[in-house]
Amino acid sequence: MEEKGAPPNPDELFRGLQRAPHNLIEALRRVQAHYGYLPLEGIKMAADYVGVPLAQAYGVATFYHQYSLEPLGKYRILLCMGTACHLAGNRLNAEFLRSLLGLKPGQKTTSDMLFSVEEARCFGCCGLAPVVMILKPDGTNEIIGRANPRSLRAAVERYRRLERGGSG
Numbered sequence: 001m002e003e004k005g006a007p008p009n010p011d012e013l014f015r016g017l018q019r020a021p022h023n024l025i026e027a028l029r030r031v032q033a034h035y036g037y038l039p040l041e042g043i044k045m046a047a048d049y050v051g052v053p054l055a056q057a058y059g060v061a062t063f064y065h066q067y068s069l070e071p072l073g074k075y076r077i078l079l080c081m082g083t084a085c086h087l088a089g090n091r092l093n094a095e096f097l098r099s100l101l102g103l104k105p106g107q108k109t110t111s112d113m114l115f116s117v118e119e120a121r122c123f124g125c126c127g128l129a130p131v132v133m134i135l136k137p138d139g140t141n142e143i144i145g146r147a148n149p150r151s152l153r154a155a156v157e158r159y160r161r162l163e164r165g166g167s168g
């Protein structure tokens with residue numbers, strides 16, 4: 001098991017993955033799981049492995065909200081800012097969350113690296129607007145539909161408890 005954040009061995013990181021361009025998404029996912037984000041050297045490693053130009057891999061890395069080019073919190077809170085969610089209150093939800101987590105203007109991640117607050121494009125479930133998605137460290141996510149300050153506070157408290165070793 002390699003140390004998190006140390007440069008990975010590509011053979012180990014991409015084990016079982018065929019060297020083919022269609023595996024770019026999975027290669028990037030593994031790089032991000034290793035580092036916690038996608039540093040340029042990691043994007044290059046994935047691009048070289050599957051055989052696509054660095055510019056193409058970089059384009060994919062910046063397009064999908066699952067990927068981040070900077071270190072982010074263990075739990076990534078994504079607020080949909082598509083039209084339906086924006087109109088239904090996600091701008092206010094974002095302000096509430098930022099204040100709840102004590103984020104200063106321009107700050108995306110809490111100083112304990114537990115939470116990040118980000119804006120995202122439409123998740124495709126606009127009927128549940130406003131929608132907030134929490135990406136969890138195990139790769140799964142939680143969707144909060146009709147999100148409001150109460151449900152968002154409850155989610156933050158639940159994950160904080162989980163991190164303290166509570167029952168969640």
Ligand code: FES
Pocket residue numbers: 080081082083084085086121122123124125126127129131
């Ligand atoms: S606009 Fe938010 S899920 Fe579509």
